[in-house]
Amino acid sequence: MICHPTSSAGLEEACLSGPTRRPQTAADGPQKGHGTKSAAVREQAILALLSERTIERAVEQANVGVRTLRRWLTEDPEFQADYAAARKATFEAGMSRMHALTSRAVNPLEDLLEAKDHPTVRLGAARTLVEIGMHQHDADTIMRKLEEIEAAQQRRR
Incomplete structure (x- = not known):
């Protein structure tokens, strides 16, 4: 509402005489254009987060505000879960590709x-193969222990 003083009573009287609207509160739900981003925009933001090195660049790519993206990352459980699932899927796809290339790298x-x-070349190759084997053993051990812990937690529930 635009207020125009029409008497010597001034701005306050002129504003109060017109139609009044109470301020919107959180109980009223989100304002139009505030907090109602489409699923496609949120998906674009997740893709941008996965492909860009900084939030600022992700914001530019996804065409969302930096405050919006930071709020989604810190306060929106659904966005956080979707982002975590996308990160996990991306990581697993990369690991599958690495696994497929391992035999070619070992040859x-x-x-x-x-x-x-x-002899130094032989030593370097042997050292590399042993390190790879040890890392794989460590990863297998950690995964087995994690699965045991998760199974124990499931039994307690």
């Missing part, structure tokens, strides 16, 4: 183990 290392004239 040259295996060939280097046979470099009879170059």
Whole structure:
């Protein structure tokens, strides 16, 4: 409402004489254009977060406000769950690809183990293969322990 003083009583009287609207509260629900982003916009934001290195760049790519994106990341359980699921799926896809390439990566290392004239090359290849084996063993052990802990928690419920 635009208020125009029409008498010497001033601005207050002129504003009060017109139609009044109470301020919107949280109980009224979100205002139009405030907090009602579509699922497609939220999905774009998640894709931008996955592909960009900073929130600022993700904001530009997704065309959402930085405050909106930060609020979704800190206060919106549904967005947080969707983002976590997308991150997990992206990570698992990358790990599957790495797993598929492992045998191709091991073949040259295996060939280097046979470099009879170059003992330092053989040592480097052997060290790399042992490290890979140890990392895999550690990862398998951690996953097994985690599964045991999760199973124990499920039994307690």
